[in-house]
Amino acid sequence: MGVLALLQPDWVLPAALIAAGLVFLLDVLAADPNGRGAGARFALDVVALPAGVVVLLATYVRWAALGIVPAAIAVAVGAILIGRSLLEVPWTGVAALVAAALVAYLLETRHPLPLSTVEVAIAAGIVFVLVYAILYLVEIPLRIAGLAALPRPFLAVLGAAALVGAALAAA
Numbered sequence: 545m546g547v548l549a550l551l552q553p554d555w556v557l558p559a560a561l562i563a564a565g566l567v568f569l570l571d572v573l574a575a576d577p578n579g580r581g582a583g584a585r586f587a588l589d590v591v592a593l594p595a596g597v598v599v600l601l602a603t604y605v606r607w608a609a610l611g612i613v614p615a616a617i618a619v620a621v622g623a624i625l626i627g628r629s630l631l632e633v634p635w636t637g638v639a640a641l642v643a644a645a646l647v648a649y650l651l652e653t654r655h656p657l658p659l660s661t662v663e664v665a666i667a668a669g670i671v672f673v674l675v676y677a678i679l680y681l682v683e684i685p686l687r688i689a690g691l692a693a694l695p696r697p698f699l700a701v702l703g704a705a706a707l708v709g710a711a712l713a714a715a
Contacts (some may be wrong), residue, residue, distance in 0.1 A: 565706030596625030617709030
């Protein structure tokens with residue numbers, strides 16, 4: 545059974561949209577002009593990336609069964625969740641570092657020919673640069689679109705839209 549098969553049940557997309565709506569609404573509540581709540585907002589930004597990915601993948605899996613309105617809501621909510629998370633949390637560096645470490649480990653343990661430490665380090669460095677560059681290229685349009693600077697009322701509207709989308713997707 546593949547990962548996408550786990551997203552096929554009818555309840556997955558509505559549940560993911562409810563979680564997305566809660567992330568947006570809690571982000572509005574955590575936003576404080578005096579700087580308090582920064583830890584809560586960071587935690588919400590960390591949760592936003594997997595929530596957004598699940599929303600987009602579940603939308604993809606159930607695309608044929610969805611109407612145009614819940615599909616549009618789900619795509620917008622998922623994309624904005626991912627965009628905000630990528631801008632607020634240093635995922636680019638973390639993902640590139642994890643990919644480089646994984647390549648180094650695999651080269652050390654699984655490569656049929658023995659490689660020197662320098663060769664493994666060079667390969668891991670190349671993977672780090674490639675992954676970092678690809679993820680940074682994904683971030684550029686998000687920065688241009690200004691998804692990180694959405695005002696609180698718009699976040700509240702997105703949260704409500706996600707909950708409406710969940711109701712429409714469940715129907």
